Amino acid sequence: MIKVVAIVGPTAVGKSALGLKLAKKFNGEIISGDSMQIYRNLDIGTAKDSPQELTEVPHHLVDICDADQRYTVKDFQAKAKTIITDLSADNKLPLVVGGTGFYLSSLVNNLNLGGKKDDNKYRQELVELEKSGRIDKLQAILKDEDPLAYQKIDIENTRRLIRAIEVIRSTGKSITEQDNGDKWADFYLIGLTDDRPKLYQRINDRVDKMVQMGLLDEAKYVYNSRDKFPQAKNGIGYKELFPYFEGQASLESCLDEIKKNSRHFAKRQFTYFRNQMDVDWYNISDDKNYQTDIETNILKFLGGQND
Template structure:
C-alpha cells in the first residue's frame, strides 16, 4: 500500500521546518499542500522555503503557475496523486506539507470533484458582480447564508472554490459537500503541529514583521497593479491587505495590523478545519518537549507497518 505522511497545522507553527527535517531523515520529498505557493514570484507573502531550503530536499507543486493562472483543488488532487505514485515507485516517502485543508482532504478521501452541473451565464454574471463589488468577503458572506455546511468545510479563502460551491448549490439545490468519496489510493498518516494560542499569535505577528523586513511591500505591489488580471492570487493574505496602502487610502502600519489580524483568523480556521474534518495526530510544541522525537517514532512505526 502506498504510504504518505502529511504535516498540517496553523500558519507559522513550524510545518515547513518539520517537513524538511523528516524528509531528510527518512528520506523523502516534499509536496506542497499550499494553495498560494504554486505561484512564481510570490515568495515572501506565501512563506515559501528559502532557495537554500528548496535545494535541501526536492519540492513539488511549488512555483508551477504564473500569477494570472487559475489552479483548482481538482488540479492539486490530480497532480499530487501522480507525484505520490511516482515517488512510491522510486521508494521515496512523500511528505505533504501545507495548511490548505480542503486540498489535503480531497486527496485523502479521493473526493469526486467532477461531474457537477455547470452554472448558466446569468448565475455566473450575478456571482461575478458580487466578487467585483464586494471581493472575497462578499462571496464568503453569500455562501455562509446559502450553504452553511459548505462554508464550514471548504477552503473559503480560495475564491474559485467559494464560487464553485455557490454555483453547485444554486444549480442543483445540494451542497458541494454532498459528494461520494472514491476508494482511497494510499494510506495517510497526519501529523498536526499546534501551540498555545497566545504563543501562536506571537509567532504569526513576528512572521509578518519579518515578511515586511524581507521586502513584502515590493513583492505585493505588482499584485496590486495587476489585480484585475489575477483573480485568484490577489486574494492571498499578505497581499490584499496592502492594496489600501498602495491606493493611498491607509497607512502602512494600518495595513500590517490587518495582515496580522487576518493571519490569526486564518490560523483559527485552519485548526477548526483540521480538528473537525480529519484524523490528525496532534503535537503541542510548547507542552510536549520531546515532540520531535515522538513524531520520529510515530513515522517509523507507520512506515514499518
C-alpha cells in the same frame, strides 16, 4: 498500499521546517499543500521555503503557475495524486506539507469533485461574476442551489463559492456531503500546534520578517496586477496593503491588519483540521521531544522499514 505523511496545522507553527527534517531522515520529497505557493514570483507573502531549502529537498507543486492562471482544488488533487504515486514507486516517502484544509481533504478523502477536466460548461459564467466583483450573486446562486453548503463553507471566499456551485451542478450532491471515493492511499496526518499566545507571537514576528525581506515590493506587484490576478489579489499579506498603496491608510495599520487576519486564519485552520480530519496533534511547546515522538510514530506507520 501507498503510504503518505502529511503535516498540517495553523500558519507560522513550523510545518515547513519539520517537513524538511523529516524528508531528509526518511528519504522523502515534499509536496506543497498550500494554495498560494503554486504561483511564481510570489515568494515572501506565501511563506515559501528559501531557495536553499528548495534545493536541499525536492519540492513539488511550488512555482508551477503564473499568478494570472487559475488553479483549483481539482487541479491540485489530480497533480498531487500523480506525484505521490510516482514517488511511492521510486521508494520515496511523499510528504504533503501545507495548511489549505480543503486541498488536504481532497487527497485524504479522495473526494469526487465532479465534472471532467475540460468541462467549462458552468465555469465561465461563474468566473465572469467573480471578475466583476459580484460575490453577492455567487452567494445567491449557492444559497439557492445548495443551501447546506451555503451554511457551512466560507461564503466570502469566491473560489470556495465557485467550486461548491460546480460540484452541486456536476454531481447533484452538496460538496459538504461528498462520499469518499475508493481509498487509494494510507495517510498519517501530523498536526502541529502551539499555545495561542506563543503562536500569535510567531505570526506577528513572521509578518515583521516578511516586511524586512521585501513584502511591500511583492505586494505592490500584486496590487499593480490585481485585475489579472484573481486569486493572488485576495491573499493575506497582499490585500491588506492595498489601502496603503492608495494613500488611504498608514503602513502600520495595514501591517496590523495582516497580523490580525493571519491570526484569524490560523484559528480557522486549526478548527478545520481538528473537526474535519483524523490528525495526530503535537503541541510544540508542551512536548519538548515532539520531533522524536513524530519520527517514532512515522516508523510505526511505515512498518519500521526506515532507520
